[in-house]
Amino acid sequence: MRRRIWNVVRMEWTGIATTPSSPLFLVVVPLLLVGQALLLAWIVPRFVSPAILGTAGGDAGTLRLLILRQFPFFVLLIPAMVANVFATLGIVEEKVSRTLEPLLATPVRTWELLVGKILSGALPALAVAWLSAGLFVGVGYALGWGALLRTCLTPAFFLSIFLLMPAVSLLSFIIGVIGSSRARDAKEAQNLAVLVVFPIFALIALQVTGLVEFTPVRTLLLSLAFVAADAILLRAAVRLFGRESIVTRWK
């Protein structure tokens, strides 16, 4: 079981490694997001008029802190964007290259194939997201924002990075793979890919609007809810993977 999943993962990674744009994408997207967050945290407080800040009852430090606190949620976009590219093409590429039918004639089970596809994208995406979080904190400290960052590095932050993020990443990849297995071609898969960022945008909206304060307990509960959603959607993904229609209707 694990051997077959690992076989799929290794094959997917070999495919990523032999496609020059894929590793590049894995590096560029996180750098852009981290760079954008750092730039915003650095530049916005410098150029917003102190009078305006005073009217709002804050100062430049408060504004910077506000921006820094959004980062754990924006970093969730990294796995989502990676899923958008890799997961949504996972099954469609097999269809296009006509490798799916020979694959389905091997003893690999549908769920093993799908889990392999999901993990092959989710694991590097998570690794890159964690590295990005480390880079963000490191550069923040280097820029002299240590005091502000210490107020951000709360238990809720670590829970969101190490529990919520993996759960949400898996969800994005599962949605992506479902879209890929239902799509008839790469274009349709890419159109369906927009679905993978919905869970992330929902979280960002909750955070940015201030409707929900992400305390450690709430973050933990939310993470567990996403884990449950992962399990349910994975089962749905296996059921929705119509091997027969994929093989017979794909031309």
Next chain:
Amino acid sequence: MEARTALSAHGLSKRFGERVAVDGLTFAVGAAEIVGLLGPNGAGKTTTLRMLAGIVAPTSGSATVVGGDPAVEPERVHESIGFLTESPGFYERLTAERNLAYFAAFYDGVDAAAAARRELERMGLANRARDKVGTFSKGMKQRLALARVLLHAPRILFLDEPTAGLDPEAARDLRKLIVSLRKEGAAVLLSTHNLTEAEELCDRIAVIRTQLVAVDTARALRERQFERRLRVRLAAGAEECLAALRSEAFVRDARKEGDDLLSVLLVDPDQDRPRLVARVVATGGQILEVREDERSLEDAYLNLVEEP
């Protein structure tokens, strides 16, 4: 058919919406037997192979493949079968060796790297093992596809148009390979449009057109469709011989088809042939030639699949 049954289908049917692709197919393939599936395009050959390989579920009916039901326990069946698909695809950016090792690693107890090397060697592709599959010709890809289905030494092979796209030499080599696999004990069910190939390779031939039209040896299919008439060319004495033959019990029918040519239908074309010759000679006929009317498998096939 061999005594041991490698696979059997019982009333196997498949509908795609309103369209009936396969209707009530019942047949069996013995161990170490090669059975050819012949039929026009859209006759249900590929669907039949897919159902037996556990890729497509039958709408009704059942099948037993190496002791398992492919619709119920496909993974178990997949351990023992090899399925050469109609359009075998590969990961074209990866090497031939990597492609094969990937597929081999799904089977229990198979050393993936060793199996990949072994099959590349067998298919004459060892020198291209490290080349990307995208650089391969169609024929090479077809050989690589066959290598892929042999990685785990399957007991049953489902081959969908195995020699399609191959040059004559490669096709001949592949046919030799299929025969050697039968000698090793593998059962083979192959779909083909190549009637010469079917006749050369197959122990039996199943003709389908959605339903099973006939299943038998190529010779039996021919004989079932056409009478085995003998042509007797004589230097002289045709009229006397014709009259003599018509009085014999072992002659079902005799007629003259020219000044010196008799067409004779015997009760048993194999056993009665010497008696025919003896009777003609005894009547004073001078035989120049005795030959059987050759009807090809193509004639029999076309007769079978012709719309009623």
